[in-house]
Amino acid sequence: MPLAGEFGQIEVRIAHKAFTSASGERFEVLRDLNFRFGQHQVAALVGPSGCGKTTILRIIAGLETDFDGTITWPLSGKLGMVFQEPRLLPWRTVEDNVGLVAPGLTREALASLLRDLDLEAHRLHYPGELSLGLARRVALARALAIEPSLLLLDEPLVSLDEALAVRLRDQLAALIESRPITTLLVTHDLEEAICLADRIFLLSSRPAQVVAEIPLTAPRSARSEREVARIVSEVACRMTGRAIRPGHA
Amino acid sequence: MLRLLSLILLVATWWLISQFVEPQMLPGPERVLGAIITQMRGGDIFFQLGVTLARVIAAFTIAMAAGTAIGLLMGRVKLADRLGDPWLIVLLNLPALVIIVLAFIWGGLTEIAGVLAVAINKLPNTVVTVREGARALDSGLDEMATVFGLPRRKYMWHVVLPQLGPYLAAAGRSGLSLVWKIVLIMELLGRPNGIGFQIGVAFQLFDVTLILAYALAFVAVILVIETAVVQPIERRASRWRIRAN
DSSP, rough: OOOGGGGGOEEEEEEEEEEEEEOOHHHHHHEEEEEEEOOTEEEEEEETTTTHHHHHHHHHHTSSSSSEEEEEEEETEEEEHHHSSSSOOSSOHHHHHHHHHHHTTTTTHHHHHHHHHTGGTTTTTTGGGGGGHHHHHHHHHHHTTOOOOOOESSSSSTTTTTHHHHHHHHHHHHHHHHHHHOEEEEEOOOOHHHHHHEEEEESSSSSSSSEEEEOOOOOGGGHHHHHHHHHHHHHHTTTTSSOOOOOOO | OOOHHHHHHHHHHHHHHHTOOTTTOOHHHHHHHHHHHHHHHHHHHHHHHHHHHHHHHHHHHHHHHHHHHHHHHHHHHHHHHHHHHHHHHHHSSSSSHHHHHHHHHOOOSSSSHHHHHHHHHHHHHHHHHHHHHHHHHHHOHHHHHHTTTTTTTHHHIIIHHHHHHHHHHHHHHHHHHHHHHHHHHHHHHHHSSSHHHHHHHHHTOOOOOHHHHHHHHHHHHHHHHHIIIIIHHHHHHHHHHHHHO
């Protein structure tokens, strides 16, 4: 159960989280993992595949309750989440999928949201008729429809081809600028994190811990390719010997 | 078109065989049709069909509603599955005749006892099918519903039931044909009316034409229900699947 955060701050303190494998072996995923970020900020957790990033999001979302620690975020707030797989209801159209979680959403607000995400032409389509990129956008629209006070994004650009990933990333950056929503993004792509986040937490391999915190002060629009490459190489220098591979998607 | 041709072939085969057999043993299609028309003129067949149909609908509804609830529980809760499984095996292997006879002995020759006996016969079949469906529910969609805080009713109606759709359709389709056959046995054994009772009377008179007339009239009713009710519902429910393909 999340606790009320001070001034809307999100604070994650996980002392220990372990899983038991099918063979009965117990392995630790997270240990002494602590980080915090402010309201309306976008934080990114960056770490190697399999280090436990998704587990952190699942704990915050309340899908994993068996852990030692505390999660603090605005108690009155709503939680929106974009899973790695879009998890849309195949028997409902795009607008019905979005509308299901936000019954109070007016037709105008729904139309505006779908317009913002370039989904207007697909509003009557079923998820089976959409590409993965479009389905991800629908999942994002669904999460935004409830006007969440905390938005969790689990590898939102993974498995997309590079051109589509860049397009969706730019769209996401524009949305974040236009809607000040406290967001926690999980990715293994450092470039993606630099383009989208205000603060990056670098994670070690399993059991994951925060090994570095990088605040990004330049506005998103000013983060040119050159600037991104500079930060990537700076991080690479700091992380030499760690599992992060700069620019690796 | 192919279905119609197949049906015509079936009737033609029946007619052909009837040419080589005594009409008392196997009357031809034209004789049976004549008997149906005679019964329709008298009006009695409509009453008998109505009574049987009402029993079929009552038993089918009870079995599907209870079977879906129990199947869902057993598919989702391990403890319920472990506790309920031996009951299910017993019910699955208990002959329909035994359940009907016991229901009439314990409950008297009443409408409720008869309908419940038929429903109990169909129940385990529905439970097994729905349990499989419940086991196959997408846990990813469950998590989505949890994260977005979908109310229980909405979750059941929009997330669970559509996933159970194919299983419910399978249970419903097999159930309809199973239920009406058991209803006929129940009527034969302990009711004073209905198609089963009429077939019993015809059996005592060795009137094969009347037996076939009543049976085929009811098959026609079930075919109409299948075509006019079941198939349109199924088509509507699987609209998204057709478009996605």
